[in-house]
Amino acid sequence: MNPRVSLVDAGYRGVVRPLLFASHHGDPESVHEQMIGTLARFSRSPGLVAAAKLLAGSRGVPTTVAGIDFPGRVGLAAGMDKDGRAVLAWQALGFGFAELGTVTAQAQPGNDKPRVFRLRTSKALINRMGFNNAGAERLHRELSLLGVYRGNGGAGIPIGISIGKTKIVPVADAVDDYLASLDLVIPHADYVAINVSSPNTPGLRSLQDGGALLTLLKALVERAAGRAPLFVKIAPDLTEPQIDEVLAAATDAGVAGLIATNTTLSRDGIDPAEQSLAGEAGGLSGAPLTVRAREVVGYLVRHTDLPVIAAGGIMTADDASAMFDLGAPLVQLYTGFIYAGPALPARINALTRRNP
Template sequence: MAPLTALAMPILRRLEAERAHRLAMIGIRLGLATENRKAEPKSLATTVAGMEFKNPIGLAAGFDKNAVGLRALMRMGFGFVEAGTVTLRPQPGNPHPRLFRLPEDGAVINRMGFNNAGVEPFAKRLNTRRVVPVGANLGLNKEGGDAERDYAALLTLVAPVADYVVVNVSSPNTPGLRDLQGEARLRAILDAMRVAVPDAPPIFVKLAPDLSDAGLEAVVEAALDAGIAGLILTNTTLSRPPTLRGAAAGETGGLSGRPLFQLSTAMLARAYLLTRGRLALIGVGGVTTGEEALTKIRAGADLVQIYTAFTYEGPAVIARIKRDLAQLLKAEGMTRVSQAVGTDAARLAKGT
């Protein structure tokens, strides 16, 4: 970690969570963050949905909602970066406070509510030189939104400048949004998007970890019928494990971080058993180590995203996860990360 970044992280952790995030984004925009200059282990390179990745570790949506820090984030060592969630029109999100740390649990609770500056400036910022693939995470406005119309309109604006697109129908902080995971509504949304942009970049649907097994099966069938690229598993959870110790554990919103790991990994594995390679899968939820990244991959993830660990540890966590993942693959005699995909899905689908 660069000296400036190492100095900043302890200071940011002492500030109120959303204020710390705003200051971190200012530092990133000013170019004060760590830049990765190390060669990537060849074993971590992979190809997913027609896109080439130097490594499978990406930044999940939510950190850079307005795509203002893309240039710096792409150079930190991530294999890919996902910006957003962005909505068709600007909106302020939910009232403050709305972001809470649970450091004892390695977790965060948020009820941000898709606060963002709207898709037009977002799309302009996405139109920049790439050093890794960049995704655009799309959401629905809290008021006046029409799912079929708005997701299609969002896709029209970001398709020319995004490497892949994510349909976010799983945030718990926009009323009614998770209802769009129902088979009929999701099919209608994906059909509208396909009509609007027939030659769109790869499309993924991001799901909630609280979806039932039957609901997951319905989503998989809808995704396969629509011919999209894949699924992202998972978003934050509304559940609260009884082991939570943080003072903010009772706050409403979506829980992310370490307590989400087992729940999200089990759902990822069930999705893999249903799809068997017919859809690309991105695993996210509670990853803090190379071993946990490998567990996601063994559950069926072609790619893995981090968020909460990055907010707690900064850029150092990226290099550590990649280094440890490469060493684990080598120890198991694997020369490519893709060789590990789904190798333990049957066990992990049981939540063990």
């Protein structure tokens, strides 16, 4: 292994992860907040970010997808940095792009805590955050202050921004709610992800149904007016006929691509020792999702020419490789990054350099 990667890896596994997992009685959300807080401070020191990128950052292999030049093929998945607090830090951790959000038009607190559960033996998480976020307006202000605008490389890597529906807005009024978010984030987004697949906002996933999805996507594509490409993020729990409906709507509306997948409602693949947590409501991510996410990505690639960004249970470089082999040009990490740390993007970058 590259000595830089093994140093980062040993540091994360030996020191950072045990400290993070042990603190606050290991409550995963407090740990997450602590990590984002640290990265947010780091992100505000441009000199430090540049030095870290130079010393420890791993280089990916550049690729162009939907007209965007990505310096590497592994990105940060939505939900990790919802409010863009650590936006400049992600480039130094080996990511070739980062998806901020999901933000909603109105700021909202999300569900009651606890709302994230760690299933360590299963290498998984269950979360029912419910789009806790400071709102699209706040993200717009944060990115304006940092000078991060579409196409200007202000974050060192392309930035995607994920938008979703405000909880208190009825599903029937979802279009205007998404449009309000789109208007605020589009100046800053290299791409915009339309999240219709979180299991934690009541009724949200019904927006994946053909008719409703077509109406929503048409309105968003029209408003985007070619300024930034739009990607639709889908659930792993769709049947093949439902995926066909999504593809028809995505193609008709003229979106640029798909992101597959979000978390699952299934509880398959949880270790028997952790069955007591299987009853927690929310979306399951991590290793139990690996196979299903691959099936969905494979199906999509076989049935559309639109590019597919693969997410879901990518826990190792081999898992990323399987997604690339299926035809996904880009991958994203969430749970795998929590368990493995910055060594995972570094390993995936190393693999793409050996095997471009």
